[in-house]
Amino acid sequence: MLxxxxxxxxxxxxxxxxxxxxxWIPGTPCGRCEDCISYFLSRRDGTIQSMVGTSEVTHxxxxxxxxDMATETDFFPGIPKITYAPxxxxxxxxxxxHYNAEEVLLGKKMKDWLRFSVCYWHSFCGxxxxxxxxxxxxxxxxxxxxxxxxxxxxxxxxFEFFNKLGVxxxxxxxxxxxxxxxxxxETNRNLDEMTDLALQLQNNTGVKVLWVTCNLFSxxxxxNGAATNPDSHxxxxxxxxxxxxxxxxxxxxxxxxxxxxGREGFNSIHNTDVxxxxxxxAEFFRMAINYKEKxxxxxxFLIEPKPKEPCKHQYDYDAMSVIGFLKHFxxxxxxxxxxxxxxxxxxxxxxxxxxxxxxVFGMLGSVDSNTGSPDLGWDTDQFPMDIRNTTMxxxxxxxxxxxxxxxxxxxxxxxxESTDLEDLxxxxxxxxxxxxxxxxxxxxxxxxxxxxxMVKKRYMSFSHGIGQRVEDGSASLEELEDFVKKNGxxxxxxxxxxxxxxxxxxxx
Numbered sequence: 001m002l003x004x005x006x007x008x009x010x011x012x013x014x015x016x017x018x019x020x021x022x023x024w025i026p027g028t029p030c031g032r033c034e035d036c037i038s039y040f041l042s043r044r045d046g047t048i049q050s051m052v053g054t055s056e057v058t059h060x061x062x063x064x065x066x067x068d069m070a071t072e073t074d075f076f077p078g079i080p081k082i083t084y085a086p087x088x089x090x091x092x093x094x095x096x097x098h099y100n101a102e103e104v105l106l107g108k109k110m111k112d113w114l115r116f117s118v119c120y121w122h123s124f125c126g127x128x129x130x131x132x133x134x135x136x137x138x139x140x141x142x143x144x145x146x147x148x149x150x151x152x153x154x155x156x157x158x159f160e161f162f163n164k165l166g167v168x169x170x171x172x173x174x175x176x177x178x179x180x181x182x183x184x185x186e187t188n189r190n191l192d193e194m195t196d197l198a199l200q201l202q203n204n205t206g207v208k209v210l211w212v213t214c215n216l217f218s219x220x221x222x223x224n225g226a227a228t229n230p231d232s233h234x235x236x237x238x239x240x241x242x243x244x245x246x247x248x249x250x251x252x253x254x255x256x257x258x259x260x261x262g263r264e265g266f267n268s269i270h271n272t273d274v275x276x277x278x279x280x281x282a283e284f285f286r287m288a289i290n291y292k293e294k295x296x297x298x299x300x301f302l303i304e305p306k307p308k309e310p311c312k313h314q315y316d317y318d319a320m321s322v323i324g325f326l327k328h329f330x331x332x333x334x335x336x337x338x339x340x341x342x343x344x345x346x347x348x349x350x351x352x353x354x355x356x357x358x359x360v361f362g363m364l365g366s367v368d369s370n371t372g373s374p375d376l377g378w379d380t381d382q383f384p385m386d387i388r389n390t391t392m393x394x395x396x397x398x399x400x401x402x403x404x405x406x407x408x409x410x411x412x413x414x415x416x417e418s419t420d421l422e423d424l425x426x427x428x429x430x431x432x433x434x435x436x437x438x439x440x441x442x443x444x445x446x447x448x449x450x451x452x453x454m455v456k457k458r459y460m461s462f463s464h465g466i467g468q469r470v471e472d473g474s475a476s477l478e479e480l481e482d483f484v485k486k487n488g489x490x491x492x493x494x495x496x497x498x499x500x501x502x503x504x505x506x507x508x
Contacts, residue, residue, distance in 0.1 A: 336365025366406025390438025
């Protein structure tokens with residue numbers, strides 16, 4: 001609970017808990033609030049009172065000042081905490097009209113079916129720049145010349161957003177959270193400092209990390225790949241970066257760790273040894289598995305498929321490509337898939353294709369919930385607003401019993417023309433409501449069972465006779481031939497596609 005006296009906030013840094021518990025004075029948590037406030041004000045004014053002017057409290061004070069900044073700064077002024085208002089009108093866009101976090105459906109709360117997460121990179125690092133235009137999104141948390149101070153402001157802004165939106169999870173790349181230094185050691189120190197603050201904010205708010213990932217694609221050292229780079233020195237650097245990323249995942253209690261191979265592929269087959277690169281990537285994953293087990297990290301490893309962009313061809317092309325790779329190298333017991341539907345459609349599949357395929361093989365671990373424009377051939381990362389798509393996703397999620405420890409992460413960005421701060425909220429609210437509607441629709445489909453019974457009837461021939469022998473793996477080609485000789489030509493049976501589509505539309 002945040003206390004105040006005469007409008008000034010006060011805190012206590014508990015050295016046993018190693019966190020702020022609001023009402024601070026070094027070493028004497030005794031309620032001497034006037035001393036605490038006096039000290040903080042003198043510290044802010046540049047004068048140190050002798051009573052607490054020791055180097056022992058320097059780190060504590062820095063943390064105090066950073067948390068004080070978070071509580072005193074309103075990065076989203078005028079935007080209240082978003083609440084559920086089912087009777088809100090069409091223009092009341094700062095309310096949830098369908099997402100009711102505590103509502104129970106099929107024995108589970110809505111928030112536990114959906115497990116929403118906000119991605120850090122698009123929402124707080126994005127500038128709106130594209131290959132044809134400069135920055136359009138000017139955020140106060142990104143203003144300033146000191147990269148670490150900007151990083152801290154950005155993190156405070158993010159947690160204010162998480163709290164006002166009411167989500168339980170966030171995701172980030174290592175380089176989103178802190179800037180890269182001139183050496184690996186400096187980079188890691190930056191990340192340590194930022195994850196100290198992130199852990200403090202997580203403890204204060206209850207917000208958790210859905211997944212961490214390492215950016216192994218932006219820096220020029222990775223232009224020819226990371227785990228598949230022809231230079232082993234680059235692969236070694238990527239390994240060092242992932243090692244630190246796994247340490248961060250453990251420190252922050254991440255429930256998953258994602259590998260996305262944006263540069264793991266090729267632009268020309270002429271200069272590429274595909275077999276060698278795939279083997280090196282598999283060995284890289286084995287090293288990650290070994291280190292995860294060594295440090296006792298309890299999280300799910302996920303691979304995110306994408307067919308192209310930035311590479312002409314990426315090895316993790318789609319769900320089936322990744323599953324085949326994992327099974328070939330004996331890694332399938334250690335990984336599941338993080339499916340991004342915009343990547344799925346880039347591979348030429350329907351929106352739900354990779355979600356369904358991964359789930360069928362028991363490999364669906366999480367979903368990067370976004371969409372693309374079907375008429376465009378690149379990754380547009382738009383917020384998912386199509387109820388047909390969200391219903392198909394949630395139907396699959398229900399059928400497999402949920403996504404935990406994965407979730408629905410909004411790997412999506414507001415359009416570069418959507419420049420108001422409220423647009424960031426509106427986009428997330430609209431997408432969360434779209435998935436809430438999809439969940440309700442999928443629950444009705446499950447409870448009424450019309451489509452389920454239609455599909456079951458369509459495959460009824462495999463419940464007896466020769467079909468049953470095929471189903472249980474006991475049939476032979478000779479038996480199939482004998483069956484056809486005895487029973488002749490099979491009947492032509494309608495697939496009833498239009499009927500299925502009509503019935504499905506009934507639930508939208």
